Amino acid sequence: MQPGERAFLGEAEPGRETLADATYRRLVEAILFGELAASQRLILQDLAQRFQVSLTPVREALQRLAAEGFIEATPRRGYSIRIPSSRHVVDLWQVRLGLELMAGELAVARLVRGDQAGIVAGLEAIQHELDGADQPGHRQHLELNTRFHQALVRASGNRLLETLYHGIQMQLLGAWVQRGLDGWRARLASESAEHHAIIEALAARDAAAVAGAIRRHLGRSLDGALRDVAARAQAHDGATPSS
Numbered sequence: 001m002q003p004g005e006r007a008f009l010g011e012a013e014p015g016r017e018t019l020a021d022a023t024y025r026r027l028v029e030a031i032l033f034g035e036l037a038a039s040q041r042l043i044l045q046d047l048a049q050r051f052q053v054s055l056t057p058v059r060e061a062l063q064r065l066a067a068e069g070f071i072e073a074t075p076r077r078g079y080s081i082r083i084p085s086s087r088h089v090v091d092l093w094q095v096r097l098g099l100e101l102m103a104g105e106l107a108v109a110r111l112v113r114g115d116q117a118g119i120v121a122g123l124e125a126i127q128h129e130l131d132g133a134d135q136p137g138h139r140q141h142l143e144l145n146t147r148f149h150q151a152l153v154r155a156s157g158n159r160l161l162e163t164l165y166h167g168i169q170m171q172l173l174g175a176w177v178q179r180g181l182d183g184w185r186a187r188l189a190s191e192s193a194e195h196h197a198i199i200e201a202l203a204a205r206d207a208a209a210v211a212g213a214i215r216r217h218l219g220r221s222l223d224g225a226l227r228d229v230a231a232r233a234q235a236h237d238g239a240t241p242s243s
Contacts, residue, residue, distance in 0.1 A: 023053055024061035031070070031081055033139060042071060042079035084177050086229050092168055093222040099153065099165045100218065104202070104210040106156035111205050119155040120203045126151060127195050138178065141188075148195060155202075177228045187224050194220065 017025075027047065030036045048058045062079050065071045069088060071079045110116045126148045133140060153165045178184050194217035201209035 018057075019053060020057040020060040020064075023051055023057040024064055026051055027058075027061050027065065028070075036081070040081070041077060042081070044078065083233060084229055086226055089177065089225050089229055090222065093218060093225065095168055096165075097215070097218050099161060099168075100149070100214050101211055103153040103156040103158070103161060103165070104198070104214050105207055106158055106161070107152065107202060108205055108207040108210055110155065110157055111202065116155060116157065119151075120199060122151050122155075123148060123195075123199050123202070127192070127199060130195070131192055138184070141184070142178075145191070152198065177225050177232070181228050181231055183224065183228055183231065187220075190220055191217075 027042075036042070042062060044055055044058055044062065047062075048055050051058065062071065066073055066079065070082060072082045073079050107116070107119055111119060126144060130136075130141070130144045130148065133144065136144075150162075150166070153162050156162070194213065197213040198210060198217065201213045
């Protein structure tokens with residue numbers, strides 16, 4: 001991992017992670033990677049005991065997840081994991097597209113000036129790991145894909161843009177939508193080709209080609225995410241007893 005690169009779940013730099021941050025990260029991991037069932041209620045006291053912390057960091061972590069839209073509070077029942085809506089997915093992908101397009105434009109400008117010769121090599125190295133992963137697990141793929149897109153945004157040289165991009169938590173939404181589904185595996189070849197197109201356009205210092213490659217990639221990615229949302233909703237409805 002390169003200096004300053006954010007990890008998958010956004011761990012703070014050494015010595016800067018608060019107890020609430022650590023609890024948030026552990027809670028997200030438990031939700032996204034199957035330790036907590038989608039139908040399981042998130043009880044403050046139970047989670048505090050599970051993570052061996054006081055109620056305060058758990059409460060802060062739950063409030064943060066609720067504000068981000070990943071869980072919801074139900075009166076007298078505590079918190080529960082939300083089923084992602086297609087509207088939520090579309091809204092976030094639209095914001096993501098705007099940020100990545102700006103990042104690509106700024107990255108090309110830096111390359112033209114000769115400010116950052118390592119941009120292309122860095123993306124190639126990450127994509128080499130993605131392409132070389134033999135039957136990757138969900139978490140491994142998400143981590144590598146997250147690194148690729150964070151590296152693209154970081155190549156802009158704009159720290160505020162990078163912070164905004166991290167703030168929309170695209171990697172969490174991707175994991176949240178895909179949890180328990182296997183459709184993402186069928187899209188690996190398309191993802192690889194699209195990433196390579198972005199890299200090649202950057203290497204050519206072609207801003208229009210970079211923008212086109214990003215639009216095609218995120219457009220296909222959104223279509224896949226919406227199919228996952230529909231599959232999840234169908235599975236949830238099928239598992240819900242009729243009243």
